[in-house]
Amino acid sequence: MSKKKDKDITKIRTPHTYAIIFLVVLLSWLLTFMVPAGKFSTHTVEYTDSTGEIKSRTVLMADTFRYSYDIDRGFLAAELSSLARDTDRLNELGIYQVGLNEFIDTDSASWDQGQLDEIGLTDDVLYSIYGEDFYDKSERLNKTARVWGTDDYGGFGFMNYLFEGLVTGDKYGSAVGIVALILVVGGAFGIIMRTGAIDAGIYAFIRRTKGLERLALPLLFFLFSLGGATFGMAEEVIPFAMIMVPFVIALGYDSIVAVTVTYVASQIGNATSWMSPFSVAVAQGIAGIPVLSGATFRLIMWFIVTALSAAYMMRYAEKIRKNPRISVMYESDKHFRERIDNTNQEERAFTIGHKLIIFEMLLVLIWIIWGVTAKGYYIPEIASQFFVMGFVAGIIAIIFRLNNMTINDMASSFQAGVADLAGTAVVVGMAKGILLVLGGSDANVASTLNTILYNIGQALNGVPAFIAAWSMYIFQSLFNLVVTSNSGQAALTMPIMAPLADIVGVSRQIAVLAYQLGAGFVDAFTPVSASLIGVLGVARIDWSKWAKFQIKMQAFFFIMGTIILFIAISINFI
16 A cells, blocks of 8 residues: 655645635634724824924824723713703803703613714713713623625625725725726736837846846835835835836846835835835824934934845845746746747837837826825826826827837727736725724724724733833734724824833834834735735735745844844933
């Protein structure tokens, strides 16, 4: 009898990204059965952003956390009668006295919070008057989604997470805005790739810089890191990746290197930024410390971390260049290699038409950077700018007869580009669904996520300074696996972490540092990041394959983050 061969666990096929996200959604749903919902009261704070402009942001009040309870109808029946006679207090609260009296005359046994909301006695208002005394504390309530349902029929069900995730938000953010951006950018670059300008430009670069190819990667790494550090580059990387993937593969590397030199570099810049308006500026403003303070320390940190990360990337890249077959993306990258190999000499010629398209693309990219930094352009404007880029490139191709381009070819190429990124757009909606199942990211709405946030904050009380700072860093890293918006994460966590820093004996500057390192580094890994998934979609990389490479780099980032925090505490960084 022949012995069965032992299964090689290294050869086990990793789950599809869709399967991984569904598993996380399911686990999140199960968690909502075990963790009671909680909420915070909120208020508006003003802060100065990196341009000196006064901005405002709604943030939670750390000392107002309470679990979700039913109302104590007996208590309210007694107290509201007294409140109804206090005209001055009612005017202060903006509550109509006649409406309150009419409500009191109804049967108190049927009262619920929804009815109280209608007359202006919201949960926050009642809490400001009575504290937790108006709650029936006999049972903490959970906020658990149904198995299936919609907002119109029975309430949100976790099996509807995909649709709800896709339609969440508006054109300015996740998920609707990001999905639309991905599809428009995909269509625009479908036209550009059809013109052949990118391929011709790559061949021209390789011919003219023979022997200097290896210098291009570290230089590009620093440039993308600078973009992340200065204006919070994230979604903007997606179109750059469309150019960089075939370019990097043509140089003898793989698509993982292309994503690392673009998106990962940008998130390293974001993690170590001294001026990003979406991360450090917001966090410092909320923490109540001067915006852009600690810039010298952060500038040094940015340069060292970027240099070390670039060296890490080049070590991997050189292994791939010497032996491309060891790459986990070797088969997937075949699409790009075949396109390069099948391009004839005539098509490789860098004609005047190709040069005009490259020049037009450069102008639009400068326009985008200027718009983002000087005018505050965001998703709607960026999407429109890339549509202009694709349209103008198509017109140039028709005029110069590039690849025999026609109007119909423009339309079909746009359609093909959209189709290529449709799967990526779906992932964005799926990832957003995780947050919805956990109850959302609104601090003022009872959710499982708020309870987790509060309890972790409580657990850090009374620990030594470095352990507290390190724990903040770990917490911010883990929190980013769910909430990938840097400004959103700052709004949720810094009102708790800033005063906690005072209690445990570390500076608020270090609390901000722990936030930006945790949020920035993990953005390069988390499967719920819309921008990361967008870049991976462009590069045709499944997240599970990306994770195999990135998990080692995350360990490298974590060690660097730990060392940085130790140095910051040692020098009393304030």
